[in-house]
Amino acid sequence: MSTLTYILGWPLVAATLVAFIPRNYRFTIRVIALAATGLSMLLAIKLFSQFEVGSAELQFVQKVSWVDALGISFHVGVDGLNIGLILMGAIVAFAATAVSWEIKEREKEFYILLLIMAGGILGAFASFDLFFFFFFHELALIPTFIMIGVWGKGADKNYATFQITIYLTAGALIALVGLIALYLQSGANTFDIIELTRHVRANPLSVNQQHFIFPLLLFGFGILVSLWPFHTWAPLGYGAAPTATAMLHAGVLKKFGLYGLIRIALPLMPEGARSWLHVIAFLCLGNILYCGLVAIRQKDLNLLIGNSSVAHMGFVFLGIASLNLIGLTGAVMVMVAHGFLAALTFGLSGYLYQQTKTLRIDEMGGLLGRLPFIGAALIMAMMAGCGLPGFANFVGEMMVFFAAWKTFPLVTILAVWGALIIGSVYMLRAIRNILHGPLPTTWEGLKDASNPWRKLPFALLLASLLVFGFAPRLLTDKIQPSAEKILKMAIGASAPQAKAIKTARTD
Amino acid sequence: MNAPLMILEIAVVLLGLVILLADLWTPPSQKQSLGYIAAAAVGLILLGSFFIEAPQARYACGQMYVMDDLALYFKRFFLLATVAVLVMSVEFADRIEAGISEYYALILFALSGMMFAASANDFVLVFVALELITVTFYILTSFQRSRVPSLEAGIKYLILGALSSAFMVYGIALVFGTANTTNFAEIATGAKAISAKPIFLLGLLLVLVGLGFKIAAFPFQMWAPDVYQGSPAPTTAFLAVGSKAAGFVLLLRVLFSAVPEVTVSWTKLLMIISGVTILYGNLCAVPQRNLKRLLGYSTIAHAGYMLLGVTAMSVAGSYAILYYLGGYLFTVLAAFTVICVVMRAVEGDDISAVAGLHQRSPLLAVTMALAMVSLAGIPPLAGFFGKFLLLKAVIEKGALQPAYYWLTAAALIGVVISFYYYLGVVKAIYWSEAPADQPALQISKPTRFSLYGCIAGMLYLGIFPNDMVEIALHAAQALKL
Numbered sequence: 005m006s007t008l009t010y011i012l013g014w015p016l017v018a019a020t021l022v023a024f025i026p027r028n029y030r031f032t033i034r035v036i037a038l039a040a041t042g043l044s045m046l047l048a049i050k051l052f053s054q055f056e057v058g059s060a061e062l063q064f065v066q067k068v069s070w071v072d073a074l075g076i077s078f079h080v081g082v083d084g085l086n087i088g089l090i091l092m093g094a095i096v097a098f099a100a101t102a103v104s105w106e107i108k109e110r111e112k113e114f115y116i117l118l119l120i121m122a123g124g125i126l127g128a129f130a131s132f133d134l135f136f137f138f139f140f141h142e143l144a145l146i147p148t149f150i151m152i153g154v155w156g157k158g159a160d161k162n163y164a165t166f167q168i169t170i171y172l173t174a175g176a177l178i179a180l181v182g183l184i185a186l187y188l189q190s191g192a193n194t195f196d197i198i199e200l201t202r203h204v205r206a207n208p209l210s211v212n213q214q215h216f217i218f219p220l221l222l223f224g225f226g227i228l229v230s231l232w233p234f235h236t237w238a239p240l241g242y243g244a245a246p247t248a249t250a251m252l253h254a255g256v257l258k259k260f261g262l263y264g265l266i267r268i269a270l271p272l273m274p275e276g277a278r279s280w281l282h283v284i285a286f287l288c289l290g291n292i293l294y295c296g297l298v299a300i301r302q303k304d305l306n307l308l309i310g311n312s313s314v315a316h317m318g319f320v321f322l323g324i325a326s327l328n329l330i331g332l333t334g335a336v337m338v339m340v341a342h343g344f345l346a347a348l349t350f351g352l353s354g355y356l357y358q359q360t361k362t363l364r365i366d367e368m369g370g371l372l373g374r375l376p377f378i379g380a381a382l383i384m385a386m387m388a389g390c391g392l393p394g395f396a397n398f399v400g401e402m403m404v405f406f407a408a409w410k411t412f413p414l415v416t417i418l419a420v421w422g423a424l425i426i427g428s429v430y431m432l433r434a435i436r437n438i439l440h441g442p443l444p445t446t447w448e449g450l451k452d453a454s455n456p457w458r459k460l461p462f463a464l465l466l467a468s469l470l471v472f473g474f475a476p477r478l479l480t481d482k483i484q485p486s487a488e489k490i491l492k493m494a495i496g497a498s499a500p501q502a503k504a505i506k507t508a509r510t511d
Numbered sequence: 512m513n514a515p516l517m518i519l520e521i522a523v524v525l526l527g528l529v530i531l532l533a534d535l536w537t538p539p540s541q542k543q544s545l546g547y548i549a550a551a552a553v554g555l556i557l558l559g560s561f562f563i564e565a566p567q568a569r570y571a572c573g574q575m576y577v578m579d580d581l582a583l584y585f586k587r588f589f590l591l592a593t594v595a596v597l598v599m600s601v602e603f604a605d606r607i608e609a610g611i612s613e614y615y616a617l618i619l620f621a622l623s624g625m626m627f628a629a630s631a632n633d634f635v636l637v638f639v640a641l642e643l644i645t646v647t648f649y650i651l652t653s654f655q656r657s658r659v660p661s662l663e664a665g666i667k668y669l670i671l672g673a674l675s676s677a678f679m680v681y682g683i684a685l686v687f688g689t690a691n692t693t694n695f696a697e698i699a700t701g702a703k704a705i706s707a708k709p710i711f712l713l714g715l716l717l718v719l720v721g722l723g724f725k726i727a728a729f730p731f732q733m734w735a736p737d738v739y740q741g742s743p744a745p746t747t748a749f750l751a752v753g754s755k756a757a758g759f760v761l762l763l764r765v766l767f768s769a770v771p772e773v774t775v776s777w778t779k780l781l782m783i784i785s786g787v788t789i790l791y792g793n794l795c796a797v798p799q800r801n802l803k804r805l806l807g808y809s810t811i812a813h814a815g816y817m818l819l820g821v822t823a824m825s826v827a828g829s830y831a832i833l834y835y836l837g838g839y840l841f842t843v844l845a846a847f848t849v850i851c852v853v854m855r856a857v858e859g860d861d862i863s864a865v866a867g868l869h870q871r872s873p874l875l876a877v878t879m880a881l882a883m884v885s886l887a888g889i890p891p892l893a894g895f896f897g898k899f900l901l902l903k904a905v906i907e908k909g910a911l912q913p914a915y916y917w918l919t920a921a922a923l924i925g926v927v928i929s930f931y932y933y934l935g936v937v938k939a940i941y942w943s944e945a946p947a948d949q950p951a952l953q954i955s956k957p958t959r960f961s962l963y964g965c966i967a968g969m970l971y972l973g974i975f976p977n978d979m980v981e982i983a984l985h986a987a988q989a990l991k992l
Contacts, residue, residue: 071977139890177923184906
């Protein structure tokens, strides 16, 4: 069996195991959950280090036929597009499990759902079969709703649960219709993405079919990624979600839609993509500018982070819309970087909520003095969020801007404004209001994360952001051949593009 | 006559008679356990059915009775369902004052009717089989003679059932009057000449009304919630699984074996019925507090989902229905078995009766939760793959006829709505506090096995669909589509 199968399998095995443990063995349950996600994480790091750079071929493949009559098989593998996402997903899953000590009631059910979610997410990114791609996503999505509904916080919990369930289920189902239509109309009679791609390359879908299926995928996946104007579920949902759920969903699961667009929609439906790219470029401005402005006005830390996370999705869409090598590579880079960042910020805000029982920014202040570790981590996260060099986000966003300039200069100017000015305004204001200034007497008793176990998840996420910020080629070199392959199908000729990035690098 | 072909039906009828006779010599305290004997015997017949093969269609009673893969598939389906229903009936037996042996025997007679329905190749057999099912259900629904809701259910079922039978027989008369035959094959060969005759079409439409009643499709669904709510739980389960599946096999046979040309011209009508049934069932289920009534509405919605497969008019659609029914069997029987055990001490079947069920019995809680999740169509359970196949069959046709996309949209809206009430039940089971001083739940060994079987079935069909897809595909190819 491939290492990948183990990476996605351990959390699912552990979920089954936990189901059979009596609920009062709390420590055992937690240890099993940590061990399973920890093991996945170590295996993912091993996978990342063993990945053969410079090849666009699938690696660590495992393929088992599942339903012959329909051409469905359990097919997992990694290439440059998903290697980073799997590494990020596994690290975030471990971090999310590690911060879940805050859950005090019904731990057994919580950990079962969390592990199913983790396994589902990793499975979705590893799958090279359309059916399993969707199957695993759905497997991860449903626990999200239940976790928000049951362990969620805040007065709007029920409303938020309701909204996120309806939005995301609708989005997933629209995408499902698109995927089934794609399977049927390609005539390849296989759900295997590799074979499907090969088949479509030989017999492309007609323009009419592409114009019909592409929007289904774009808006289906778009809703899942909180593409403006379908984003309203995100800030509220994340605000109400328990910390681990918000980390996993905002960090990892949300990237499923973007990954689906890059992996499936772009190469298989180039005509459809071309006619919709402008729309994507302008909608992404909605994310970057509108949601950025909304974030400025937020009084609740979680809503601020939620809106900023929606805003960051705009950069990925812009990278996709630019449709060139630098842009796609940058988009994947932003996806990975934002995964770490979103998980980190939601983890930190969860810690603050745990201590203060409030997330209202105006009630806080001066917390850095009481919480040196958490406060410092929060400052770094906020800085990464407004694109400070040294963090992975900077690299990704920079590449996206360079790439988009050629096709959409106006959009790029506005997006840069949104990233640098609007982003800095809300992030810096949050830092000032929460961490600096006089300490209100109510917060005298706050405790910092003193124990190394408590610090570990945050340290891990911060370290990942810094590693990919200082050595982005660890990732970009892996992404590039695969992105080139996707592009070749999406625009036909890719030679000038490839040359462009090479000269850019030698400069 | 070719009686050996009907060996399974003959065995079931004989078993029913044996149970009735055995009742005379069984001491009253032992009568309950006759149900286990009946269940074991039905299980043996089910095993026996695997020694029968039907690669080619074979006929009995003239051309009235056909034995092919489709018939065999449904016969096994009904036999399996009956085993679980009989086990459930024993669990329920202490709530029936008298005549428990008759209850078992009636279930067996209804079973024989369903098995005949699976083999119907002639409108006369269609009617006889349906009457055999419906008449036994008149009694089964009102079996708790001292409970008013049960009597009410029986009377409602009687009146509406008789009405629909009347429609059906009138329709059959009109078809016979215009086609001069009641045999499916002969109607199919002569269809070109007569399918334009309005009287013939009217006759078929009336037959469709009768079948629509059986499967509880809109606008013939009115009886379902009341009858489901009032009847004894095993009867409800048998109605929801057996009777509905019998309606579907007849629908498939009539539409695709007897009058394929007319069916094609009725595509739009079927699509509207399917879409409205889905939306109606799901929307009405949302405010329900009575668990059996909620499931009643939900089975209406599921009839709508399965009709999606009919509207697709293809092998893909038909085998999707067969697959879906397979998953539905385990799911619905699991849910009703749980209801049967939990509602022992509770009057009213309110959802609050399952509140905090996980503290009282983890097995029942897990079974019920899995059943709800499977009905909602969430992976990795059987319901998800079934819905996937149905949607695939419908979308496949969308390229030719855009109306299919609207139907798909209706189905998807239905699925989204259904999450609300299915997950509401799961929430009640795990996150509501159990009412204080509830009696402990006792689960007998056979019931426990039945529950394990249902869980295994739901998971197996969801995680390893390959074998079942092959079987369903094989069976559906018996329909000359």
